[in-house]
Amino acid sequence: MDxxxxxxxxxxxxxxxxxxxxxxxxxLILQPGELMQVTxxxxxxxxxxxxxxxxxxxxxxxxxxWCGRPIAGVRPQFHSALAYAAHEPALKGDLTALENLxxxxxLKRPVRTAELEAALxxxxxxxxxxxxxxxxxAGQRRRVALARVLAMRSPLWMLDEPFTNLDSAGSALxxxxxxxxxxxxxxxxxxxxxxxxxxxxxxxLELQ
Amino acid sequence: xSTADLEPQVSALRAxxxxxxxxxxxxxxxxxxxLQPLVFFLIVTTLFPLGLSLQLSLLRDMAPGVLWxxxxxxxxxxxxxxxKGDADDGTLDQLALSGQSLTAIVLAKTxxxxxxxxxxxxxxxxxxxxxxxxxxxxxxxxLGSLALGTLCLSWLGAIGAGLxxxxxxxxxxxxxxxxxxxxxxxxxxxxxxxxxxxGISPAGALYLLGSLCVFTCTLAPFAVAAALRITLEG
Numbered sequence: 021m022d023x024x025x026x027x028x029x030x031x032x033x034x035x036x037x038x039x040x041x042x043x044x045x046x047x048l049i050l051q052p053g054e055l056m057q058v059t060x061x062x063x064x065x066x067x068x069x070x071x072x073x074x075x076x077x078x079x080x081x082x083x084x085x086w087c088g089r090p091i092a093g094v095r096p097q098f099h100s101a102l103a104y105a106a107h108e109p110a111l112k113g114d115l116t117a118l119e120n121l122x123x124x125x126x127l128k129r130p131v132r133t134a135e136l137e138a139a140l141x142x143x144x145x146x147x148x149x150x151x152x153x154x155x156x157x158a159g160q161r162r163r164v165a166l167a168r169v170l171a172m173r174s175p176l177w178m179l180d181e182p183f184t185n186l187d188s189a190g191s192a193l194x195x196x197x198x199x200x201x202x203x204x205x206x207x208x209x210x211x212x213x214x215x216x217x218x219x220x221x222x223x224x225l226e227l228q
Numbered sequence: 229x230s231t232a233d234l235e236p237q238v239s240a241l242r243a244x245x246x247x248x249x250x251x252x253x254x255x256x257x258x259x260x261x262x263l264q265p266l267v268f269f270l271i272v273t274t275l276f277p278l279g280l281s282l283q284l285s286l287l288r289d290m291a292p293g294v295l296w297x298x299x300x301x302x303x304x305x306x307x308x309x310x311x312k313g314d315a316d317d318g319t320l321d322q323l324a325l326s327g328q329s330l331t332a333i334v335l336a337k338t339x340x341x342x343x344x345x346x347x348x349x350x351x352x353x354x355x356x357x358x359x360x361x362x363x364x365x366x367x368x369x370x371l372g373s374l375a376l377g378t379l380c381l382s383w384l385g386a387i388g389a390g391l392x393x394x395x396x397x398x399x400x401x402x403x404x405x406x407x408x409x410x411x412x413x414x415x416x417x418x419x420x421x422x423x424x425x426x427g428i429s430p431a432g433a434l435y436l437l438g439s440l441c442v443f444t445c446t447l448a449p450f451a452v453a454a455a456l457r458i459t460l461e462g
Contacts, residue, residue, distance in 0.1 A: 074325055075325070076321060076324065076325070076460050076461070077460075077461055078461055095327075096236045096327050096328075096329075097236070097327075098327075099325050099326065099327035100236045100237065100327035102325060102327075104321070104322070104325050106318045106321055107318075108317060108318040109317075109318070110317055110318035110319050110321065110322045111317070111319075112254060112313075112317065112319065113317075114254055114257035114258060115250075115253065115254065115257070119250075119253070123246055123247070123249070123250040124319075124322050124323075124326070126238065126243075126246045127238055127243050127246060127247075127323070127326035127327070127328055128237070128238065128326060128327060129237040129238060130237060130238060130242075152257075
């Protein structure tokens, strides 16, 4: 008997936003150890594709399956395996960086403060751990959001424009994190205009 | 890293505790948001005696109604913000993708909202009761009915807030959606206090309030979760 299919399968999805037919029959397969970069001009539905892939948006047609099963039926398992970072960092300005991480990562898995501090250290914002997020710069917030993705330890990453607001060192850091993630049999679906310097394992999906 | 059968690692109870902790911490970082409805409640109820004649008997007759109308309006003040902040900064997406049931998340968020709004209102209501000349003997009924009523209101408001969270100016709509549903609370809540003040047993009105409370607390979380899901998909 075949082993259960792994990874994320998106089959022929169609999405309408009002009168606009945004996604027209997009399909993709993402297996462990793979990175899929979604590119395309503005307004071609890259973010919409990501929202459909993570189950926030239901496609009018087509299906999204996780490990061979439609995501509507395995929502808790699928979402436990998913770390999603939207375009906005989803941080509370009144909470410190550490508190922001503790509450959202804590919903995914039991987590110790030391692990969260290590994640913040890795993304280069350890000195900001005890500062309220509202005093951080846009780039620092992006790094805190990346630390959240890292601390979730999820096999599947979905990142929407992770390079936005980052300096060159930050961009190199994102590439490093993605490389480590896919080397450890992780999966990543990334919306980015920026070229990701990852030789093997990188596939591109261009939306028209 | 096995991906096929990764079960949620955090129990719903633990998740709800975390969310209540987060909400309370956020409220105490922004105390003006907690204080604003309370101050409104105190101001409205203090202005009434000043605007009326100086007859204590008239004031006593009107007190339950004044108290309840003020409580209703001040509860509405803070309700549209229940999910708005989280929706605007993308936290709502993160919560929806946390692997926890949206119903549990809604339950925790609304319960913590009630703690900082409804329960706080119940705690300051004795002050208002004294100012309006409500007899001491009526205080237990007043506090009990307000506790039940504000809990119901938080749930009704959460349904309204869930439905309108995607709209730019949802707060007027929340009032329109919630106020008609809140009428039974006003009638039975003020009625219970009235009856206790008149020396009649308020048990009937309190039982009705209690049953409304059970009804909303058990069914509203599902309705709010469904409303939020519609908003997220829109």
